[in-house]
Each structure stands twice: as C-alpha cells, then as structure tokens.
Amino acid sequence: MNSSITQTIWHDLLAWTLENDTLRTIIVPELGAKIVSLFDKRNQLEWLVGPGDRPFRAVPYGARFTDQDMSGWDEMFPTINACAYPGPGDRHGSPLPDHGEVWTLPWSLDAMADGRITLSVEGRALAYRLTRAVDYSEADTLRLHYAVINLGSDGMPYQWAAHPQFVCDQEAVVVLPAQITTVFNAIDQLWDWGPCETQYPWPQATNDAGVAVQLDRVGPPSQKLARKFFVLPDERIAWAGLIRQSSDAWLHMQWDMQQVPYFGVWVDEGVYNPESVAALEPMTGFYDSLIIAWNKQRVPLLAPGATHAWTLTVRIGTGEQPFPRQK
Numbered sequence: 001m002n003s004s005i006t007q008t009i010w011h012d013l014l015a016w017t018l019e020n021d022t023l024r025t026i027i028v029p030e031l032g033a034k035i036v037s038l039f040d041k042r043n044q045l046e047w048l049v050g051p052g053d054r055p056f057r058a059v060p061y062g063a064r065f066t067d068q069d070m071s072g073w074d075e076m077f078p079t080i081n082a083c084a085y086p087g088p089g090d091r092h093g094s095p096l097p098d099h100g101e102v103w104t105l106p107w108s109l110d111a112m113a114d115g116r117i118t119l120s121v122e123g124r125a126l127a128y129r130l131t132r133a134v135d136y137s138e139a140d141t142l143r144l145h146y147a148v149i150n151l152g153s154d155g156m157p158y159q160w161a162a163h164p165q166f167v168c169d170q171e172a173v174v175v176l177p178a179q180i181t182t183v184f185n186a187i188d189q190l191w192d193w194g195p196c197e198t199q200y201p202w203p204q205a206t207n208d209a210g211v212a213v214q215l216d217r218v219g220p221p222s223q224k225l226a227r228k229f230f231v232l233p234d235e236r237i238a239w240a241g242l243i244r245q246s247s248d249a250w251l252h253m254q255w256d257m258q259q260v261p262y263f264g265v266w267v268d269e270g271v272y273n274p275e276s277v278a279a280l281e282p283m284t285g286f287y288d289s290l291i292i293a294w295n296k297q298r299v300p301l302l303a304p305g306a307t308h309a310w311t312l313t314v315r316i317g318t319g320e321q322p323f324p325r326q327k
Contacts, residue, residue, distance in 0.1 A: 003115035003136050010036055011056035016109075016117055022139040023316065030058055032103035033119045033132060035073035035164070038142065040316050045249055047316065048072045049165045049277045058106075061124065065099040066272050073164035074103040076281075077130055077148075078123070079290035080161055085126065086294040087301075089154030094125050096290060099163070101125055107132075127152035128302075130160075140316055147309040150302040157299045159285035161264070162312060165277040166242055166251060172218040174265055174278055175241035175323050176202065176231070183215065183229040186264060186287050191225050191271075200229070218278050221270025230264045233286040233298055237263055240280045241323045252315045252322050255282045259310035262286040262298070282312060 003020040010028050015036065018025045026037040038047040051069035059068050078085075082098040085091050097104070107119040116135035122128070133145040150156045180202050188196045192207040203216035215229065231237055236257040243250045264287065266279040284300055285293035293299035302308055315322065 005112055005115065005117055011051070013056070013058075016112075018115070018117055018134060018136070020115075020136050020139055023136065023142060025134065025142055027117065027119070027134065029109060029119055030106045031056075032059070032074055032105060033107040033121070034071075034103070035134075036071060038073070038164075038314070038316070040249070040318075043247070043249065043318055045244075045247065045318075047166055047251060049167050049273055049275060052274050059104040061101065061104050062095075062097040063104055065103070070272050071165065073162065074099070075130070075132065076100045076159070076161040076163050077102045078126055078128070078156075078158035078160070080159060080288040081290075081292075083289045083291040086291045087126075087155065087157045089152065091126055091152070091154070096125055100159070102130055103163075122151070126156060126158075128156060128158070137313060138315070142314040142316075144312045144314070145309070146311070147307055148302065149307045150304050153304050155301045155303055157285075157290060157294050157301050159283065159288075159290045159293055159299060161281045161283040162253075163266075163279050163281060164314075165268075165273065165279050167244075168218040168242070168276045168278055169244045169246045170220065171245040172276070172278060173243045173245060174216045174218065174267070174280070175243060176216070177237050177239065178324065180231055180235060180237065182232055182235075184232055184287070186228040186230055187226075191227055193227055199232070202229075218267055218276050219269045221274060221276050223269040224271055225269045226267060226271040228264060228266045228288070230262065230287050233262060233296075236261050239323070240265070240282075241321070242278055242280060243321065247318065249318045250316070250321045250323075252317075253280050253282065253312065254315070255312045256310060259308070260284055260312070264288070284308075284310075
C-alpha cells in the first residue's frame with residue numbers, strides 16, 4: 001500500500017502529513033505530537049475537532065487542559081487528573097499536571113521511513129520515554145504503536161489514555177460491545193450525574209435530576225452538558241465505535257484488552273467545545289487519577305529498564321459497519 005509523509009505547517013507550527021489514497025493524518029510534534037486531523041478523503045469528512053477560535057500554540061508545562069485549544073487527539077500520560085505521584089522512590093509525591101505532561105511537551109522525530117513516522121518524548125516529572133509510531137495497516141485503517149520504557153531506578157506506575165475528540169455532527173452514536181450493560185460515573189457531582197463511582201445502566205439511564213438520557217447518543221452543543229463514564233473495570237472490551245448518523249460515517253477503534261484493559265468515554269455537548277465531540281478512551285489504568293488507580297491496584301507497575309508496548313487501530317468507513325447497526 002502506497003503512503004507518503006510530507007512536511008507542512010498547521011496554524012504556524014511545523015507538522016507532518018501521513019497520507020494515502022484514502023486517509024490523511026496530520027501530526028504536530030511541538031504540541032505533544034497532537035494528531036490534529038484524521039481526514040477521510042473518500043467523502044471529504046474530518047473526524048477530529050479543530051481549535052475553532054481558540055489560539056493554537058505551544059502550551060506551557062502544567063497548563064490546564066480545558067484552557068487550551070481543545071482540539072484533535074492528545075496522549076494522556078502518566079495521569080489524566082492532576083495528582084501527586086503515588087509510586088515508590090525519590091519521585092514519590094511529585095506533582096503530575098492536569099491531563100498528564102506529554103500533551104504539553106515537544107516530541108522528537110526518531111524515524112520516518114516506509115510510510116511510518118515515529119516520535120518520542122522523555123518525561124519531566126518522571127523518568128521514562130514514551131514513543132508512538134503511526135502508519136496505515138490498510139487503506140482505511142490508521143495504526144498507532146506505543147511503547148514506554150522506565151528510565152528510572154524504581155518501579156513506575158503510569159496511566160496512559162488516548163484522548164481523541166471526535167466530531168459528532170447530529171445524532172452521533174457511541175457503540176460498545178453488547179455485553180456492556182452498566183457504566184461508572186467518573187466526574188463528581190457535575191451535569192446531574194451524582195458522585196463518582198455511581199453506576200448507571202447502559203445505554204439508557206436516568207440522571208440525578210430524574211431525566212432519562214440515552215447515554216450512547218451525543219446531543220447538540222446547545223445542551224451545554226458533558227459526561228465521563230467508564231466501562232466497569234472487570235468488563236474488559238477490545239473495541240469501541242462511533243457512528244455519525246447524519247452521514248452514515250463510522251469509526252471503529254480496536255486494541256488488545258490484555259495490554260490496555262480499561263475504557264472510558266467522554267462526551268462534550270457544548271461545555272468546552274463549540275461543537276459536540278466524543279472521546280473514545282482506551283486506557284491502561286482505572287480511572288482518571290493515577291493515585292486513584294494506584295490505590296485501587298488497577299494500574300501497571302513498570303520495572304526499571306522494562307518496556308510496555310501496545311497497539312491501537314482506527315478504521316474509518318461509510319455505510320456497512322463492522323459492529324451491530326444501532327436502532
């Protein structure tokens with residue numbers, strides 16, 4: 001399969017474009033290796049939300065995520081919520097920034113050959129190197145290869161999560177495997193969803209205001225609502241999907257649930273973004289705060305010098321779907 005890699009400029013920042021006859025992917029190394037565009041050339045459809053009228057620029061270390069451009073696909077590492085590092089050794093208690101630190105750091109170009117671009121970043125709060133290589137495994141499938149190596153002298157717990165903010169248009173549907181019937185609230189007392197760890201039925205639930213909500217549907221931005229739910233930690237899944245019903249376009253994400261055992265979904269209906277988005281978030285820990293995941297013993301502990309590697313694929317299409325059609 002033929003693909004090319006070219007240099008370009010995205011909002012005045014250096015970027016790399018990975019492209020084949022079907023897809024175009026644009027990555028900005030300086031801004032956390034953010035994937036700023038995932039474009040389906042067959043029907044001229046963009047899947048990642050843009051910055052809108054927010055400035056797209058380098059981000060200071062320790063910045064609050066929701067104060068920034070809120071666009072594209074960011075990598076969350078080594079935590080999502082800001083917290084004190086709970087692991088052993090001389091880094092214990094070190095502050096970990098909001099949504100982790102790698103989304104604010106510039107990444108280095110390691111390799112670019114055979115239709116694959118490899119970028120990496122070394123941690124500031126903790127001693128590690130995170131690497132992500134991107135290529136196309138099929139004409140319609142983006143493949144992301146991750147590896148983290150512990151450069152320190154102590155075991156290192158870490159939380160990784162993909163954070164792609166997918167554009168939803170109208171009547172978008174989040175698709176999970178059929179066995180998922182219960183989800184877990186991860187944001188305390190916001191948008192009428194009660195305390196953290198409250199469980200709700202999936203896909204339809206009644207919130208704390210007594211309103212029936214179809215959790216798998218993404219509503220219009222005029223609602224000014226948001227929610228963050230996790231699949232229960234022992235309910236391992238290996239894929240999730242999103243359907244933009246207005247165009248019959250779909251997106252299918254897949255991963256190894258042994259390497260990436262947890263999953264969350266963030267839906268923003270006009271709270272932080274001017275258009276509705278859904279983030280499908282496979283994760284290595286449960287749930288958003290590394291210290292909570294550590295206390296729950298739901299996070300990997302990487303030995304000194306050891307490497308953990310995993311792969312995530314994103315397939316895009318229109319019409320016939322690779323998961324059950326939603327009613």
